[in-house]
Amino acid sequence: MVSIYNSIMPVVQRLAESGWLPESLKYAFVFNSLVAALILGPVLGGIGTLVVTKRLAFFSQAIGNAALTGVAIGIILGESYTSPYVSLFSFCIIFGMAMIFTRNRTKMTTDTLIAIFLCISLAVGACILLYVTAKVNVHVLDNVLFGSILTVNELDLNVLFVISFICILCGLGFYNRMVLSSFNPNLARVRGIKVIFLDYLFILMVTIITVASVKIIGAILVEALLVIPAASARNLSRSMRGFFFYSAAFSTLSCVIGIVIPMELEIPVPSGGAIILVAAFFFAATTAIRQLRRAYPALGKI
Amino acid sequence: MLTKNEDPPRGPSICFEMVGLCLSNITILQDVSFTVKAGDMHCLIGPNGGGKTSLILSLLGQMPHTGRIAINWTDGTTIGYVPQVLDFDRTLPVTVNNFMTMICQNMPAFIRTKKRYKDIINNALRLVSMDTKAERRLGELSGGEMQRVLFAQALIPFPDLLILDEPGAGIDRIGARVIEEIILVLKKQKVTMVWINHDLKQVRQMADAVTCIHKQVLFSGTPEEVLTTEKVFQAFSATTTNVRRDSP
Numbered sequence: 001m002v003s004i005y006n007s008i009m010p011v012v013q014r015l016a017e018s019g020w021l022p023e024s025l026k027y028a029f030v031f032n033s034l035v036a037a038l039i040l041g042p043v044l045g046g047i048g049t050l051v052v053t054k055r056l057a058f059f060s061q062a063i064g065n066a067a068l069t070g071v072a073i074g075i076i077l078g079e080s081y082t083s084p085y086v087s088l089f090s091f092c093i094i095f096g097m098a099m100i101f102t103r104n105r106t107k108m109t110t111d112t113l114i115a116i117f118l119c120i121s122l123a124v125g126a127c128i129l130l131y132v133t134a135k136v137n138v139h140v141l142d143n144v145l146f147g148s149i150l151t152v153n154e155l156d157l158n159v160l161f162v163i164s165f166i167c168i169l170c171g172l173g174f175y176n177r178m179v180l181s182s183f184n185p186n187l188a189r190v191r192g193i194k195v196i197f198l199d200y201l202f203i204l205m206v207t208i209i210t211v212a213s214v215k216i217i218g219a220i221l222v223e224a225l226l227v228i229p230a231a232s233a234r235n236l237s238r239s240m241r242g243f244f245f246y247s248a249a250f251s252t253l254s255c256v257i258g259i260v261i262p263m264e265l266e267i268p269v270p271s272g273g274a275i276i277l278v279a280a281f282f283f284a285a286t287t288a289i290r291q292l293r294r295a296y297p298a299l300g301k302i
Numbered sequence: 303m304l305t306k307n308e309d310p311p312r313g314p315s316i317c318f319e320m321v322g323l324c325l326s327n328i329t330i331l332q333d334v335s336f337t338v339k340a341g342d343m344h345c346l347i348g349p350n351g352g353g354k355t356s357l358i359l360s361l362l363g364q365m366p367h368t369g370r371i372a373i374n375w376t377d378g379t380t381i382g383y384v385p386q387v388l389d390f391d392r393t394l395p396v397t398v399n400n401f402m403t404m405i406c407q408n409m410p411a412f413i414r415t416k417k418r419y420k421d422i423i424n425n426a427l428r429l430v431s432m433d434t435k436a437e438r439r440l441g442e443l444s445g446g447e448m449q450r451v452l453f454a455q456a457l458i459p460f461p462d463l464l465i466l467d468e469p470g471a472g473i474d475r476i477g478a479r480v481i482e483e484i485i486l487v488l489k490k491q492k493v494t495m496v497w498i499n500h501d502l503k504q505v506r507q508m509a510d511a512v513t514c515i516h517k518q519v520l521f522s523g524t525p526e527e528v529l530t531t532e533k534v535f536q537a538f539s540a541t542t543t544n545v546r547r548d549s550p
Contacts, residue, residue: 049412053394176404176411179396183388187455189364190383191405237395238439244412 005035005157024263033149033259033271036160036216041252043164044222046171047209048230049240049247050202054182058111059099059203060223062118063210066095067219069125070211071144075132081140082151085159088211095121096207100199147218147272149259156215163212167205178202216255218272225251228279235286254279311341313462313494314374316361321369323356329517330356331367336513336522340374341492343485345499345509345525349538352516354498355386358465361496373463382461384452386468392441398451399423399436405455426454431480446477453481464488466497482508502529 009031016025024030051057070091074084099117103110129141143151181188181195188195206226213222233246258275262268316338323331331353338344346354360367362383373379390396403411406419415423427433430450435443443451456464473481485508488495499505505512506525513522514537521528521537 053391053396055391172410173408176408179411180404183390183401184385186359186362186364187383187385187388190362190381234393234395239395239397239437240400240410240412243395244410 005154022260022264024260029150029152030259030263032152032154032157033216034256036149036152036157037255037259037275038252039160039164040213040216040225041255042248043167043171043209044213044225045229045233045248045251046244047167047205048226048228048251049233049244050171050175050178051206051226052230052234053179054202056110056202056206057223057227058114058118059096060206060210060226062099062114062121063092063096063207064219064222065118065125066092066121067211067214068141068144069095069121069128071141071214071219072125072128072132075136076128081136082143083153083155083159083215085155085211088214089208092207092211093204096203097200100203104196104199142270143218144214145218145220146270147214147216147221147275149216149271152215160212160216163208167209170201170205174198174201216271217275218270221272221276224276225254225279228276228283229254232279232283232286235283235290250279250282254282309492311492311494313341313464313492314376314379315340316374316463316494316496317370317372318357318361319370319372321357321360321367321371323353323360323365323367325356325365331360331515332518334369334515334519336519338494338496339511341494342510343489343495343497343508345497345505345512346515347499347502347505347512347537348515348520354515355467357515358467358496358498361465376462379462380459382456382464384449384456384464384466388440388448388452390440394439394441396440397437398427398432398440398443401440401451402427402436402455402458406458422458426457427451429457429484430454431476444474446474449473450477450480453484457484461488462493464493464495466495466499468498468500502534505529 009028012021012031013026015021016023025034051060067088070088071081071084073091074087075081077084077087079085079087095117099113102108102117103113106113129138132138132141142148177188177193178198178201180191181193181198185195210219210222210226213225217225229250230243230247232250233243237243237246254275258278259271261278262271262274267274318337319335321331321334322329334353334357346357348354356365359365361371361373362381399415400411402423403415403419406423407416409416424433424436427436430453432447432450432454435447438447440448440451453466456466482504485495485497489508497509499509506529509525511523512525512528514520514528514533516537521533
């Protein structure tokens with residue numbers, strides 16, 4: 001993986017220097033963040049269609065908050081504060097699993113349960129952060145919350161590669177079954193689908209991709225990229241094909257544009273914020289198109 | 303038993319023995335015992351909240367019931383299940399074809415429908431007269447059309463045992479006729495059917511046997527025997543007495 005990456009980078013840098021590609025690409029961190037965006041975009045967009053279908057938008061928000069606590073725990077345990085992956089993954093996975101376990105056991109409605117877990121995780125995070133601020137500059141946390149492409153390194157890219165690969169495999173293999181389980185669990189079980197197992201697997205997918213996106217998009221904003229592109233795609237599409245591919249395209253474009261434009265125009269904004277603003281633009285545009293199509297049905301055929 | 307001239311039924315027989323179900327300390331079913339004969343169209347009737355759907359879910363092995371439910375399996379017996387509703391966001395861009403594809407194959411429905419499933423899906427949809435609406439979104443279907451699609455999915459693969467959870471509820475006239483016609487075809491093929499049905503007229507016309515459930519079996523037998531005005535009246539007026547008994 002690293003060797004492929006190392007062989008592509010010099011080529012891109014040479015092209016950037018000779019003027020074929022934007023000049024900023026000659027910097028390693030720009031290249032890193034664009035590679036991350038190109039991997040993350042389609043994966044988040046694709047998983048987003050499932051998040052929207054299964055109505056679990058707020059769940060990913062809760063995981064994002066848990067990521068903050070995960071980072072705080074990592075710093076306390078002495079992990080590097082720029083990439084405390086062990087604590088991040090462990091805490092978020094335990095958190096996600098605990099949430100779905102409680103839901104299955106108590107039959108509590110999902111929104112109540114998510115609200116409870118979200119608050120607990122924020123409370124724990126807030127308490128631990130008090131200790132953390134004594135150790136490191138609290139602004140380090142901005143990077144975790146809102147994303148910072150400047151700090152994306154090879155470790156982050158490798159984590160992203162592996163996690164995306166796992167998510168793509170699970171996502172493609174179980175897509176239909178995950179959707180059916182949410183449509184009618186009884187019907188899904190009659191058809192031999194292991195509904196509970198897929199529930200856990202899906203939560204695991206959302207959790208690990210959220211953690212892997214923390215560096216680029218930020219813990220608080222990952223949810224937006226899981227929901228907004230899929231919602232925009234829903235505005236335009238009539239079938240699952242459009243839904244999935246539009247969503248993946250919107251998400252990828254948001255990531256790339258959100259990284260490139262602030263850099264080219266030298267606007268100092270966090271990458272996560274810029275990415276989500278681009279995604280929001282797509283949502284506004286597609287909503288307008290949808291309204292126009294409703295008002296003038298002839299446009300729908302174009 | 304069967305005479306030599308008759309085709310053996312393709313569906314299994316089902317025997318419920320002292321089936322009980324208790325969820326969160328509330329008794330849903332108690333001592334339910336009756337038999338569904340192989341190849342029979344067996345209707346379940348009874349007041350709402352009487353435990354019919356719970357009994358069906360117990361039969362499908364999805365409830366922690368007590369007692370015994372024996373399905374007389376042969377190799378390769380397939381079960382079709384027609385649920386009451388699908389729970390989904392009506393604005394989702396999922397077409398009838400997408401839904402049927404998800405039922406048939408593991409390859410994501412957004413990629414494509416495999417060639418070998420296209421005809422199967424089309425035939426199933428044609429049987430319920432929904433083939434012309436295959437590209438409609440699920441959210442745009444009427445209640446009756448949705449029921450027909452749910453019926454179509456239960457026909458893939460062709461079932462030996464078909465379990466229907468009130469497919470008639472909220473259905474339009476065309477839909478009801480379409481479903482009646484298919485049920486008659488399945489009856490000829492001697493598929494065993496367990497059908498929760500509120501339409502007593504339909505039960506009288508089509509069912510081979512009928513069981514009335516309200517926590518317990520109130521009566522069970524052929525429609526001619528048991529669907530007398532007095533018994534039906536008793537069954538549905540039993541609702542009030544039993545509910546009173548349950549409340550603290």
